Amino acid sequence: MDPSGIFPTSYRADRRVVRTRWQAIALALFIGLMLAAPYLASGRIIAVMNMMMISAVIAVGLQICTGYAGQINLGQAAFMGVGAYTASILASKTGLTFLLTIPLAGLSAALFGFLFGLTAARIKGFYLALTTIAAQFIFHFAVLNLPSSWMGGSNGITVPPAEIFGFRIIGETAQFYMNFAVALIMIAGAFGIVRSRFGRAFVAVRDDDVAAGIMGINVAATKANAFLIGAFYAGVGGALWAYLIRFVGVDQFTLFNSIFFVAMIIVGGMGSIVGALIGVFVIRIIQEIIATVGPNIAESVSFLGGDIVFAGMNVILGGVIALSMIVEPKGLMHRWNILKSSYRIWPFPY
Amino acid sequence: MVYFVNDIITGALIGLLYSLVAMGFVVIYRASKVFNFAQGELVIIGGFIVWFTTMQLGLSLWFSIPLSLVLAGLVGYAIERIFLTKLIGESVFSMVMVTVGLLILLRGLVLLLFGPAVRPFPIIFPLKPLFLGDMLIPMNLLIGGIITIVAALGLSWFFNRTRSGLRMTAVAEDHIVASSMGISVKGSIAFAWVLGAILSTIGAMIFLSGKSLTFLASDIGFAALPVALFAGLESIGGLILAGVIIGIVQSLTTNYLDPLIGGSLGSVVPYIIMLAILLIRPTGLFGWRTIERV
Numbered sequence: 052m053d054p055s056g057i058f059p060t061s062y063r064a065d066r067r068v069v070r071t072r073w074q075a076i077a078l079a080l081f082i083g084l085m086l087a088a089p090y091l092a093s094g095r096i097i098a099v100m101n102m103m104m105i106s107a108v109i110a111v112g113l114q115i116c117t118g119y120a121g122q123i124n125l126g127q128a129a130f131m132g133v134g135a136y137t138a139s140i141l142a143s144k145t146g147l148t149f150l151l152t153i154p155l156a157g158l159s160a161a162l163f164g165f166l167f168g169l170t171a172a173r174i175k176g177f178y179l180a181l182t183t184i185a186a187q188f189i190f191h192f193a194v195l196n197l198p199s200s201w202m203g204g205s206n207g208i209t210v211p212p213a214e215i216f217g218f219r220i221i222g223e224t225a226q227f228y229m230n231f232a233v234a235l236i237m238i239a240g241a242f243g244i245v246r247s248r249f250g251r252a253f254v255a256v257r258d259d260d261v262a263a264g265i266m267g268i269n270v271a272a273t274k275a276n277a278f279l280i281g282a283f284y285a286g287v288g289g290a291l292w293a294y295l296i297r298f299v300g301v302d303q304f305t306l307f308n309s310i311f312f313v314a315m316i317i318v319g320g321m322g323s324i325v326g327a328l329i330g331v332f333v334i335r336i337i338q339e340i341i342a343t344v345g346p347n348i349a350e351s352v353s354f355l356g357g358d359i360v361f362a363g364m365n366v367i368l369g370g371v372i373a374l375s376m377i378v379e380p381k382g383l384m385h386r387w388n389i390l391k392s393s394y395r396i397w398p399f400p401y
Numbered sequence: 402m403v404y405f406v407n408d409i410i411t412g413a414l415i416g417l418l419y420s421l422v423a424m425g426f427v428v429i430y431r432a433s434k435v436f437n438f439a440q441g442e443l444v445i446i447g448g449f450i451v452w453f454t455t456m457q458l459g460l461s462l463w464f465s466i467p468l469s470l471v472l473a474g475l476v477g478y479a480i481e482r483i484f485l486t487k488l489i490g491e492s493v494f495s496m497v498m499v500t501v502g503l504l505i506l507l508r509g510l511v512l513l514l515f516g517p518a519v520r521p522f523p524i525i526f527p528l529k530p531l532f533l534g535d536m537l538i539p540m541n542l543l544i545g546g547i548i549t550i551v552a553a554l555g556l557s558w559f560f561n562r563t564r565s566g567l568r569m570t571a572v573a574e575d576h577i578v579a580s581s582m583g584i585s586v587k588g589s590i591a592f593a594w595v596l597g598a599i600l601s602t603i604g605a606m607i608f609l610s611g612k613s614l615t616f617l618a619s620d621i622g623f624a625a626l627p628v629a630l631f632a633g634l635e636s637i638g639g640l641i642l643a644g645v646i647i648g649i650v651q652s653l654t655t656n657y658l659d660p661l662i663g664g665s666l667g668s669v670v671p672y673i674i675m676l677a678i679l680l681i682r683p684t685g686l687f688g689w690r691t692i693e694r695v
Contacts, residue, residue, distance in 0.1 A: 123497065125438075170676065174683045180497075181630060182679060184623065185672040192669040261693050310505050317498060362512035369506025376499045377487045 054395050068242045085231055089224040097223045099339055104227075104234040105291045107331045110315040111241045112284020114327035118316055119245055120277030121257030126167065126183030127285050127312045129190035132304030134160040134286025135293040136194065136202055139210040142293075149213035149220075149294060153233065156290035157283045163190075164282020171274035175260070179274070187306050194301040207300030210293045220294070230291055237287060241324050244280060253277055254322070307365065311338075314368045318375050320382025329383050337371070338364060407536040408656050409649050414542035416648015419671075420640040421549040422604040422625035423632070424556065425597040430634045431560055432569035432593035433586075434576070435485070435496040440601065441622015442507035447473045447602030448522065448614050449515055455523040462525060466606070470599050477598025481591045489576060489586050511616050524611040545607030550641055552600070557638040569593070573635070627675035633688020643686060647671050 059065035069075050089097055109131055116124045134156035141152045163186070170182045194202045202208070213220040213229060220229050244250050252273045255263040264270045293299050311334065319330025345360035379386060422444060429437045437443075450472045454465035484503060488496050526541035560566040572579040572589040580586045608621055632643035655667030684690050 121494075123494070125501065170680055173681075174679050178630070178679060178683060181626065182676060184626070185676055188623070188669055188672050192665070196665060307505060310501055313498070313501060359513070362509045365505040365509025366513060367509075369502045369504070369509060372502030373484050373499050373506065376491075376495045376502065377484070380491060380495050 066246055068246070082235075086228075089227050094223050097227050099335065101223060101227055101230050101295055103331055103335045104230040105288050105295065106312070106315065106335060107328055108234050108237045108291065109285050109288035110312050110319075110327045110331045111238055111324055112281040112288070113312050114316045114319075114322075114324060115241060115244060115250075115253065115284070116277045116281030117313070118321040118323065118327070119250060119257060120253035120274060122168075122171075122274055122277050122281075123180035124183050124278070124281060125180055125306065125309050125313065126164075126186035126190075127281065128304040128306070128308035129183075129187045130160045130164050130282040130285035131289035131292065131308075132190055132194075132299075132301070133163045133282075134289030135299045135304070136208070136289075137286065138290035139208045139293045139299045140202070142211055142213075143208060146211075148215070149229075149290075150215070153287055153290040156293075157286040160286025160289065161279045161283035164285070165275055165279040168275035168278025168282075171278070172271040183309075184306070187309065190304065191301055203299075205301065207298055210297045210299065212297065213294045226295055230295070233287065233291055237284060238324065238328070241284070245324065249273075249276060249280075257322075310372075311368060314372045316382075317372055318382060320384030321380075323382070323384045326382050326384030329387075333383070334368065334371070337367060341367060403535045404656075407538075408652050410536065410538055411542070412649040412652025413645045414538070414546045414648070415652065416628070416644035416646065417546035417549040417641065418542060418604065418607055418644075419621070419625045419628045419648060420553065420632075420644030421545065421600060421607065422621055423629035423640055423644065424549070424552065424637060425600045425604070426625065426629040427632070427634060427637055427640060428556065428600060429593045429597040431573055431637070432596075433485075433496075433590040434493055434573045435500065435590070435593075436634070437503075437597065438497070438500045439503040439507055439622075440597070440625065441619035442504055442511070443473075443477070443598050443601035444605045444608070444621055445511055445616055445619040446476055446507060447598065448605035448609050448618060449511060450476070450602060451525075451606055451609075452520055452522055452614055456521070462523065465523075466525070469606075470602055473598045473602035474595040477594040477596075478591055480598075481594035485590055485594070486587055489580075489590070493576075508616065508619065511619075515616070517616065520614045522609040522612055522614040525606050526610045528611050541607055541610040548603065548607065549644070552603075553637050553641050556596075557636075560637060624671065627671035630675050631678050631685055633685025635689045636685070636687035639685070639687030647674060650674065 053070060057071060059067070059070075069078060084091075088100060092100075109127060112130075113124055113127045116122050116127075137159040138149075138152045138156035141147045141155060142149070147155075167182050167186045171179055174182065195205055197204075199206065218225075220226055245253070252263070252268050253276075255266065255268055256270055256273045256277075260270050260274075263273070289304075292303075296303075315330035315334045316327050317330070318333050319328065320326030341364050342360055345363050348363075349359040375382065422440065425440050425443060426437060429435060429440075447469070451465065451469045454460050454469050454472070455462065458465070460468065480503065484499050485496060488499060526544050528540070530537040530539050531543060532538075560570060568579075568584045569589045569592065571582065571584055572586050576586050579589075604621070605618070609618060628640060628644045628647050631647060632639035651667050651670050654670045655665075659666055678685060
């Protein structure tokens with residue numbers, strides 16, 4: 052919601068993403084800080100930020116699919132895996148530059164997602180979510196059972212580093228800029244998508260698909276598009292992941308990872324791109340804390356098994372999902388908006 | 402030929418086991434309209450309860466099985482009380498999302514409490530298979546199949562013929578309408594979860610009897626998913642047919658197709674059937690066809 056006194060006088064102004072001068076300043080400051088981050092922060096923080104930016108791309112895709120179009124998607128990690136595998140196969144076998152492999156990874160994941168989205172022509176509601184679980188299983192099956200010269204089987208694939216003009220993008224700092232550039236493009240694109248004709252169709256389908264159909268929206272195509280876009284984002288994120296880790300294996304893309312992405316958008320807030328980014332930040336921090344603290348706890352409390360990091364991650368993130376659904380189903384973004392409007396009208400209650 | 406018939410019979414019995422686990426999905430769906438993604442986790446919790454009462458407390462099976470069922474019911478009730486009661490009146494979407502959260506929460510809890518160790522599971526059904534001529538049929542699956550059919554017919558009668566069953570069906574139609582007609586949505590959902598947890602525990606007993614127990618056994622929850630969808634999420638009686646068909650197809654694929662192509666196609670064939678059935682007949686074999694209004 053705009054602060055009082057801001058009245059768009061043309062449709063162009065009404066559709067603007069950056070609406071006030073303060074927003075423009077904040078955005079410029081944020082981008083400036085991000086660009087300077089490798090010189091300000093230590094390597095460990097940069098490593099975490101790299102993970103956050105990749106997760107942000109994937110979570111924003113999921114936000115478009117689930118938050119905007121209302122299609123529960125429990126296969127985001129599989130779509131990410133398709134992207135990661137495409138990028139690593141292209142990079143290691145054909146030696147294509149990352150400028151091509153990343154978009155191609157996105158496209159192949161989008162195709163895979165679209166196939167499952169196509170079922171929307173017949174299926175409604177959360178039945179559709181079940182086909183995405185099938186996507187997860189079929190992805191695992193395909194990787195493990197196709198000849199291992201194709202997709203590496205259970206051994207995984209090693210990925211050569213990304214290269215541009217003879218400069219090898221290795222090390223946290225160089226990868227930071229690559230990830231930041233891609234994340235910036237993708238997130239800017241997401242803002243564009245959700246305020247376009249497609250984005251408005253997504254919201255209409257989410258709110259009531261029967262009504263949306265009566266208004267002339269092709270509901271099945273819209274749902275399939277939502278999966279296509281969500282999977283495209285996942286594929287791009289997967290390609291970045293492949294270049295960051297330099298190794299892809301099938302157990303990096305499990306149902307649990309998909310649920311972690313769902314946790315991100317639920318905590319951040321459904322139906323808001325910024326919410327997805329907040330969710331990524333919060334969940335990644337929680338994961339980082341568990342990964343750091345977990346082994347220490349495991350040492351001091353002996354009766355807990357050795358798998359405490361994974362187990363604790365599941366307990367806490369599962370708890371976070373349930374808690375946010377019960378306490379604040381609209382997510383942290385909604386809280387922030389409440390806070391924002393209350394300081395704008397302070398000292399009046401409303 | 403004997404082997405072929407044997408594969409079909411074993412496949413059908415495994416399919417009936419899937420039906421029993423799928424019954425947990427359907428019962429919860431039939432009484433609350435919530436699709437429970439955490440069904441496999443309920444199975445594994447049931448398994449650990451049975452293991453705990455039999456192996457740890459050392460009770461004889463005659464005491465431990467009823468005690469386990471009661472405990473499982475309590476777990477189901479607790480889950481409902483803690484997580485789902487508060488969401489009555491919110492969208493069904495939130496409830497489904499909570500069960501997704503429950504999926505990883507319960508998995509983590511089981512791992513934290515029991516660890517990844519492999520444990521022996523008590524032998525509940527005789528290990529000696531039944532010999533029919535040259536065929537041998539696993540005893541646990543045979544008894545399990547009979548339990549499944551009895552449970553399916555009983556629950557089908559309960560939900561379609563009795564007053565309280567129809568009341569729950571009304572809740573599955575629409576929470577708000579049901580509660581304005583004086584039906585307790587809370588009670589219905591609580592009953593569904595208690596029943597779902599008990600069915601899962603019975604499923605765990607049949608599935609794991611005489612085998613080893615780890616948290617990985619929860620995969621049966623997702624293996625049962627295609628059966629629930631094939632039957633149609635609202636039909637309990639239909640689960641028998643759907644389970645038998647999927648079990649037979651899976652068994653034949655594993656035994657005859659897998660050696661040819663050298664992969665584990667048998668494990669994904671149920672999902673392929675599921676995708677196909679969702680495309681051809683989205684409501685499953687016996688699901689309700691709903692009419693939507695704006």
